[in-house]
Structures are given as C-alpha cells and as structure tokens.
Amino acid sequence: MKVDLSKYDNSWYNPGRGAIGRGIWYLVNAVFFISPFFPVSSLKVWLLRLFGAEIGQGVVIKPRVNIKYPWHLKVGDYSWIGEEVWIDNLSKVTIGSHCCLSQGAMLLCGNHDFTSKTFDLMVGEIVLEDGVWIGANAVVPGNTTCGSHSVLTVQSVASGRLESCWIYRGNPAEKMKPRAITH
Known part of the structure; x- marks a missing residue:
C-alpha cells in the first residue's frame, strides 16, 4: 500500500519559538547538555532558565541529557535528571520537587x-508530581500523569495515570505494590 504523504499537514503545531530560537537552542543543547564534557549542573540550570524553563533550586542535571524545548519545561526543587535522559517535550513537561529520572x-x-x-x-503533556521516580530506560509518553511518590521501574512504559505511592512495572506498566516510605 502506497501512502500519499503530500497531505501530511501538522501546521497546527506550534513549537513555541521560531526557527532561529530553536536553532540556537539546538546548538546550546548539543554543546552543553548532550555532550559529556560539561558536567556542571549550575551552568545547565542557568541556560535552561535563559531559554524559558522554570527550574527550582538544587536541581541536578547530569551529562548527556537531551532536552527538546526548554520553554516547555518546569522542574521543581531538588530533582535529579540522570545521564542520557531524553525529554522530548513537544508539549509541557512538569517535573515536581524531589523527583528522580534515572539513566x-x-x-x-x-x-x-x-x-x-x-x-x-x-502531542500530550506529561506531569510527574512530587517525589516520583522514573527508573532507568523507562518511558513516559504524552498524556501521562505520575502521581506523587509513584515509581515506574526499570524499562517499564507508563500510560494514563499512575496512582500516588504505588510501584508500577512492565509494558504496559501495571500496578505492583504500594511504595513504602519509611522516613
């Protein structure tokens, strides 16, 4: 079956900045974020804020992180973004305080x-409420909300809404057991 892509029209989508702004961000992202040679979180936080992101205090951004559009990003206090995390935020991504996005x-x-x-x-928004932990190589698609202190385990795929204080595992992720927080 041959598909006529001449009718492909996503003109409704607005990335939030013009071609020049996106191009400048692309270069900054490649040099300071995707590169392993700039491990300094404070510089990355400053650059994200410069490009319109809302970033709380004490945020750690490890090397080789790829962020599509910082102007669609909000991160709360003391959250951790691990190595090789990819935030492909064609829409709004909100990461609460004390969250962890693993490698x-x-x-x-x-x-x-x-x-x-x-x-x-x-496109759809993503919301990670306070205390969420997204495991290594896990995937969170658009139109997903991870309730406060929920956990998505290693290589799992979330969808819809993850309830607060529960651990999810698998593809698609299934509710496994409550998350016990002892202190």
Whole structure:
C-alpha cells in the first residue's frame, strides 16, 4: 500500500519559538547538555532558565541529557535528571520537587497517529508530581500523569495515570505494590 504523504499537514503545531530560537537552542543543547564534557549542573540550570524553563533550586542535571524545548519545561526543587535522559517535550513537561529520572529515561510528549494515512502528529503533556521516580530506560509518553511518590521501574512504559505511592512495572506498566516510605 502506497501512502500519499503530500497531505501530511501538522501546521497546527506550534513549537513555541521560531526557527532561529530553536536553532540556537539546538546548538546550546548539543554543546552543553548532550555532550559529556560539561558536567556542571549550575551552568545547565542557568541556560535552561535563559531559554524559558522554570527550574527550582538544587536541581541536578547530569551529562548527556537531551532536552527538546526548554520553554516547555518546569522542574521543581531538588530533582535529579540522570545521564542520557531524553525529554522530548513537544508539549509541557512538569517535573515536581524531589523527583528522580534515572539513566536513559525518556519523557516523550509526541507520537504519531498510526491509524491515519498521513501519520499525523499527536502531542500530550506529561506531569510527574512530587517525589516520583522514573527508573532507568523507562518511558513516559504524552498524556501521562505520575502521581506523587509513584515509581515506574526499570524499562517499564507508563500510560494514563499512575496512582500516588504505588510501584508500577512492565509494558504496559501495571500496578505492583504500594511504595513504602519509611522516613
């Protein structure tokens, strides 16, 4: 089956900045974030704020983090963004305070409608409430909210709403057991 992509039209989507602003961010992201040679979190936080992100105090951003559009990003206090995390925020991503995104975690706001002949773009917001832990290589797609202190374990895929104080595992992630917080 041959698909006519000439009808593919995502002109409705607005990335929030023009081509020049996105191009400058692309270069800054490549040099200071994706690169392993700039491990200084305070510089990264300053750059994110310069480009419109809302970043709380005490945020740690490890090397090789890829952030699509900082102007769609909000991070609360004392959150940790681990190595090789990919925040593909075509839409708003809100990360609460005291959250942890482990190595290789992916927050993916965009997807495509595979039922459409033109494979149209679909975007949705992501919300990680306070105290959320996203495990290594786990995936959080758009239109997902992880309730406060929920955990998405290693290589799991979230969808919809994860309830507060529960541990989720698998693809699709299933509720496994309550998260016991002792202190």
